[in-house]
Amino acid sequence: MRRLLSNCGILSDGDTEYRYIKKGYLAIDGDTITYIGESKPDGEFDQIKDMTGKLLIPGLVNTHTHSPMCLLRGIGSDLPLQNWLFDKVFPIEDRMTKEDILAGSQLAILEMLACGTTSFSDMYMEPEMTVGAVSKAGMKANICRPVQEFDGDERPQDNYRVKESLELFDKLNGADNDRIRVDFCIHAEYTCTEAVARYYGQLCREHGGNMHIHLSETQKEHQECIEKYGKTPAKWFADAGVFESRTMAAHCVWVTRDDMELLKEKGVSVIHNPTSNMKLGSGFAHVQEMMDMGILLGLGTDGAASNNNLNMFEEMHLASILHNGYTGDPTIMRPADVFRMATLNGAKIQGRVNTGKLQVGMRADIAAINLDAPHLYPALDVLALICYSAQGSDVCMTMVDGQILYENGEYFTIDREQVMAEAKAAVKRLYGI
Amino acid sequence: MRRLLSNCGILSDGDTEYRYIKKGYLAIDGDTITYIGESKPDGEFDQIKDMTGKLLIPGLVNTHTHSPMCLLRGIGSDLPLQNWLFDKVFPIEDRMTKEDILAGSQLAILEMLACGTTSFSDMYMEPEMTVGAVSKAGMKANICRPVQEFDGDERPQDNYRVKESLELFDKLNGADNDRIRVDFCIHAEYTCTEAVARYYGQLCREHGGNMHIHLSETQKEHQECIEKYGKTPAKWFADAGVFESRTMAAHCVWVTRDDMELLKEKGVSVIHNPTSNMKLGSGFAHVQEMMDMGILLGLGTDGAASNNNLNMFEEMHLASILHNGYTGDPTIMRPADVFRMATLNGAKIQGRVNTGKLQVGMRADIAAINLDAPHLYPALDVLALICYSAQGSDVCMTMVDGQILYENGEYFTIDREQVMAEAKAAVKRLYGI
Known part of the structure; x- marks a missing residue:
C-alpha cells in the first residue's frame, strides 16, 4: 500500500539536529518512508490522508517497563518502598496467572498506543x-524473560529461568x-548470583543478544x-x-563517576526513568553528566505500579525539567536531547x-x-512544545511499520472493549473486586 | 435550574478526609450543591444528566499564574534565566497591547477550562x-494589578500602579x-521600595484586601x-x-526555617509552583515541611512562559513525586494532601x-x-489515580456556579474559533509570524 500524509508538520532527521517542516508531505510504501518534503511528491497513492494541523x-520508544504491572x-501508593514491594506488589504478583499477564499486557498496549508509543522494552x-499481545496489536517490543537466582548452591545450568530465556530467544x-x-535479562545484582550472571552473560554473548538489567536504582x-562484594x-x-x-541498564541513579566511565567504556546504554525514581524516592540519575560523557541514554516509564502510567510525554516532560531543578541550571537537558532519548536513542x-x-x-x-x-498554541518551538506543553492525549494517530494502529480513540488491530473486559476479569481475580 | 448528575463517582468532603462514593448522585439548585449521596434524591429536576463512568x-484552583503569558x-526555552527574561520575555511584554492581553487571557481560559480549572489567581x-475574559467565560478569578516601584525618590502616593490597583479594587x-x-499585589521585594510596600500594605489592610506576592523564588x-537590607x-x-x-506568597523556594515560622505566625499562605521552579532551575520549595508546620499551601502553574502550560494535573503530579525524589522518602506529599492544595486550600x-x-x-x-x-484502569485508589495517572485531558466537563462551561471539547460561553483567531492575530502582532 502506498500512502501519502499531506499538509502536516514533520519533525524529521535528528541524528544531530532536528529539521522541522511546518507544512509538508510524507509518503509511505508498505512499511517504509519513501518521501519527506515541502512539496507534493509525484506518483500514485492508494490513500492520500489529509493531516492538516497535525x-x-x-513513534516513541519506551525502553524500560513491566507492562503487565498496569x-x-x-x-500501596505512598508506602515506604519495602512495605510497598513486600506487602502489596509481591503478594499480588504471586497470584498472577498467565491469563492475568496477557490481560495486563493488552491493557498496557491500549494505553501506550494512545499516547504515541510504537515500541517498548x-x-x-x-x-x-506479552509477545502474543504485542504481535496481535502489530506493535514493536523487545521482550525478555528476567533471570534471577537466589540459591547459590544450584548449578547455573540448572536455573530454569535461564532455560526459559534461551527458549524464548530461539523461538521468537x-x-x-x-x-x-x-x-536477555539479568533482573539485578541483588537478585542474582555471580555464577549465574557469568554463565548467562556468556550465553548472551554467544547468541549475540542484548542484555537488559536494573542497575543501582536505589x-x-x-x-x-559494595558491602557484600567490595x-x-x-x-x-x-x-x-x-x-x-x-547492555541496557535501567535507572543508574546511584552509579559513581567510575561506574559511568565503565559504562562508557563498555558501551552500556542507560535508561532514565524519572517518574519512577522520584515517586519511589530513589533519587535523581545524573543523566546530563552521562550524556556529556557520550553514554547512550534512553527513556522509560518503568511499570505502572511505580509511575502510575505508561505515558512517555510525562517522562519527556520530567526529564526536561527535573535536572534543572536540582542543578539550578535551566540550560541543561534540552528538548532536542530529551526527545532524541525518547525516540532515536531508544531505537x-x-x-x-x-x-x-x-x-x-x-x-x-x-x-x-x-x-x-489551546495549550499547544503558539507553536513557536515544536521541540519545546512536545517536551513542556503537550500531553500524551495530544497524540491523534499512532502508526507502526506503515500500519495505523490507533487514531482518534479508535484501535484497528485491538478490540478495545474485549481488552477492557479481560482486564476487569483479571482485576476481579486478583483483588476480588 | 435544578440539575441532577447521576450514576457517577463523587469525591466529596476533604476538610480532613475525602469521602469517595463509587456510584452516586449530586444535585444542584442554581449555583449550589443541594444533595450528595448513593441513592437517588427525591424531587423534580429540570435536567437529569447521566454521568456513568465519570x-x-x-474544580481545580490555580492560585498563581500570569494568564496572558500563554x-x-x-x-527562549533553555536559556539562562537572565537572558530568558531580559532578551526574550521583557521585549515581547513591552510590545503587548491591551488587545494582546485580552487575547492571551482568553486563550488561557480555554486551556484552563479544558483541564478542570474553575478558578485562578x-x-x-x-x-x-483579564477580568473581561473571565467574566465572559463565567469562570472565577482573583485578579490583581501588580505594584512595582523602581524609583526611590517618588512619593509612594504618586505610584500610578498603586492608584490603578485601588481603582480596580473599588470597581470590580x-x-x-x-x-x-x-x-492587592506587590510584585516582589526586588521590584519595590520599602516606602511603597509600607504605604500600599497599609491601604490593603484598610480595604480588607488579600495581598498576592512573589517571595524568595530564586x-x-x-x-x-539579605545583602541590601540585612x-x-x-x-x-x-x-x-x-x-x-x-497574604499569599508564590514560590517560597529559598525561605529559611525562620521565614517559615514568620509565615506561619502571620498566617501567610504559600503557593507551590513545582514545574516553574524546576524548569527555571529555581530549586525545590520545602512544602512538606511547611505543611507539617500548619502553613496553608496552594498550587499554581505560574505563567505558561515558564511551564509551558496551565495544566493543574501536571502540578499535582509533580507536587506528589518530586519531593519524594530529593528527600528519598516516598511517603511524603500524599495524594490527598496534594489534591487538597489544588482545590480546597486554593479556594x-x-x-x-x-x-x-x-x-x-x-x-x-x-x-x-x-x-x-486504559490509563485510568484499575481505579483502585482514586486520589492516587488523580495525582499520578490522570492527564488534564481526562477532564470531560467543567462547571462553575452550576453552569457547564466546558464539555467534551465544546465551550458554552466562549466562541473557541474566535478566541483562537484573536490569539493568532496577537501572535502575528507580537512576533510577525
Missing part, C-alpha cells in the same frame, strides 16, 4: 503472553518481520552490593562479563537501526500530534 | 482585560456574583535582599507591615469559603473526569 513525529496501578514473567527473536525481539541496593553493582556486572554483550538501544527518526528509508513508525489545541 | 471532583509559550498588566471586587475578586533574589525577603515584607493583611487562599470541596451548601464548581480510559 505534527508527525517518530494491573497493579495505584496499589519489557521485563516480566510469562513473556510469551525476530518474529513478525522483526517487530518482536527477544532480549542507594540501598548500591551500598549493600564493589559497585556496575563493577560486579562488568567483572561477571555481562557488559561484553550490548538504537533496542538494536533497531531502521527506526527512531523520520527519514527516507526508515520504517514508518510515526505518531501524529494534533496541534489544534 | 468521577466528579471539586502568548509567550515556548520562547492572576497577576499581570492591564488586569481589566465582588463582581459577577463574587466570581471576580480583586487582590536564590539570587533571596541573597541580594534581612530576608519574608522579613522585609513583614517589617513593612504587608503580612498584616491576608481558602482566594478567600472563597463557599467552594473548593463537594459538599451540600457549597457552590457547584465541579470537574468531571472520564474514568473510561
Whole structure:
C-alpha cells in the first residue's frame, strides 16, 4: 500500500539536529518512508490522508517497563518502598496467572498506543503472553524473560529461568518481520548470583543478544552490593562479563563517576526513568553528566505500579525539567536531547537501526500530534512544545511499520472493549473486586 | 435550574478526609450543591444528566499564574534565566497591547477550562482585560494589578500602579456574583521600595484586601535582599507591615526555617509552583515541611512562559513525586494532601469559603473526569489515580456556579474559533509570524 500524509508538520532527521517542516508531505510504501518534503511528491497513492494541523513525529520508544504491572496501578501508593514491594506488589504478583499477564499486557498496549508509543522494552514473567499481545496489536517490543537466582548452591545450568530465556530467544527473536525481539535479562545484582550472571552473560554473548538489567536504582541496593562484594553493582556486572554483550541498564541513579566511565567504556546504554525514581524516592540519575560523557541514554516509564502510567510525554516532560531543578541550571537537558532519548536513542538501544527518526528509508513508525489545541498554541518551538506543553492525549494517530494502529480513540488491530473486559476479569481475580 | 448528575463517582468532603462514593448522585439548585449521596434524591429536576463512568471532583484552583503569558509559550526555552527574561520575555511584554492581553487571557481560559480549572489567581498588566475574559467565560478569578516601584525618590502616593490597583479594587471586587475578586499585589521585594510596600500594605489592610506576592523564588533574589537590607525577603515584607493583611506568597523556594515560622505566625499562605521552579532551575520549595508546620499551601502553574502550560494535573503530579525524589522518602506529599492544595486550600487562599470541596451548601464548581480510559484502569485508589495517572485531558466537563462551561471539547460561553483567531492575530502582532 502506498500512502501519502499531506499538509502536516514533520519533525524529521535528528541524528544531530532536528529539521522541522511546518507544512509538508510524507509518503509511505508498505512499511517504509519513501518521501519527506515541502512539496507534493509525484506518483500514485492508494490513500492520500489529509493531516492538516497535525505534527508527525517518530513513534516513541519506551525502553524500560513491566507492562503487565498496569494491573497493579495505584496499589500501596505512598508506602515506604519495602512495605510497598513486600506487602502489596509481591503478594499480588504471586497470584498472577498467565491469563492475568496477557490481560495486563493488552491493557498496557491500549494505553501506550494512545499516547504515541510504537515500541517498548519489557521485563516480566510469562513473556510469551506479552509477545502474543504485542504481535496481535502489530506493535514493536523487545521482550525478555528476567533471570534471577537466589540459591547459590544450584548449578547455573540448572536455573530454569535461564532455560526459559534461551527458549524464548530461539523461538521468537525476530518474529513478525522483526517487530518482536527477544532480549536477555539479568533482573539485578541483588537478585542474582555471580555464577549465574557469568554463565548467562556468556550465553548472551554467544547468541549475540542484548542484555537488559536494573542497575543501582536505589542507594540501598548500591551500598549493600559494595558491602557484600567490595564493589559497585556496575563493577560486579562488568567483572561477571555481562557488559561484553550490548547492555541496557535501567535507572543508574546511584552509579559513581567510575561506574559511568565503565559504562562508557563498555558501551552500556542507560535508561532514565524519572517518574519512577522520584515517586519511589530513589533519587535523581545524573543523566546530563552521562550524556556529556557520550553514554547512550534512553527513556522509560518503568511499570505502572511505580509511575502510575505508561505515558512517555510525562517522562519527556520530567526529564526536561527535573535536572534543572536540582542543578539550578535551566540550560541543561534540552528538548532536542530529551526527545532524541525518547525516540532515536531508544531505537538504537533496542538494536533497531531502521527506526527512531523520520527519514527516507526508515520504517514508518510515526505518531501524529494534533496541534489544534489551546495549550499547544503558539507553536513557536515544536521541540519545546512536545517536551513542556503537550500531553500524551495530544497524540491523534499512532502508526507502526506503515500500519495505523490507533487514531482518534479508535484501535484497528485491538478490540478495545474485549481488552477492557479481560482486564476487569483479571482485576476481579486478583483483588476480588 | 435544578440539575441532577447521576450514576457517577463523587469525591466529596476533604476538610480532613475525602469521602469517595463509587456510584452516586449530586444535585444542584442554581449555583449550589443541594444533595450528595448513593441513592437517588427525591424531587423534580429540570435536567437529569447521566454521568456513568465519570468521577466528579471539586474544580481545580490555580492560585498563581500570569494568564496572558500563554502568548509567550515556548520562547527562549533553555536559556539562562537572565537572558530568558531580559532578551526574550521583557521585549515581547513591552510590545503587548491591551488587545494582546485580552487575547492571551482568553486563550488561557480555554486551556484552563479544558483541564478542570474553575478558578485562578492572576497577576499581570492591564488586569481589566483579564477580568473581561473571565467574566465572559463565567469562570472565577482573583485578579490583581501588580505594584512595582523602581524609583526611590517618588512619593509612594504618586505610584500610578498603586492608584490603578485601588481603582480596580473599588470597581470590580465582588463582581459577577463574587466570581471576580480583586487582590492587592506587590510584585516582589526586588521590584519595590520599602516606602511603597509600607504605604500600599497599609491601604490593603484598610480595604480588607488579600495581598498576592512573589517571595524568595530564586536564590539570587533571596541573597541580594539579605545583602541590601540585612534581612530576608519574608522579613522585609513583614517589617513593612504587608503580612498584616491576608497574604499569599508564590514560590517560597529559598525561605529559611525562620521565614517559615514568620509565615506561619502571620498566617501567610504559600503557593507551590513545582514545574516553574524546576524548569527555571529555581530549586525545590520545602512544602512538606511547611505543611507539617500548619502553613496553608496552594498550587499554581505560574505563567505558561515558564511551564509551558496551565495544566493543574501536571502540578499535582509533580507536587506528589518530586519531593519524594530529593528527600528519598516516598511517603511524603500524599495524594490527598496534594489534591487538597489544588482545590480546597486554593479556594481558602482566594478567600472563597463557599467552594473548593463537594459538599451540600457549597457552590457547584465541579470537574468531571472520564474514568473510561486504559490509563485510568484499575481505579483502585482514586486520589492516587488523580495525582499520578490522570492527564488534564481526562477532564470531560467543567462547571462553575452550576453552569457547564466546558464539555467534551465544546465551550458554552466562549466562541473557541474566535478566541483562537484573536490569539493568532496577537501572535502575528507580537512576533510577525
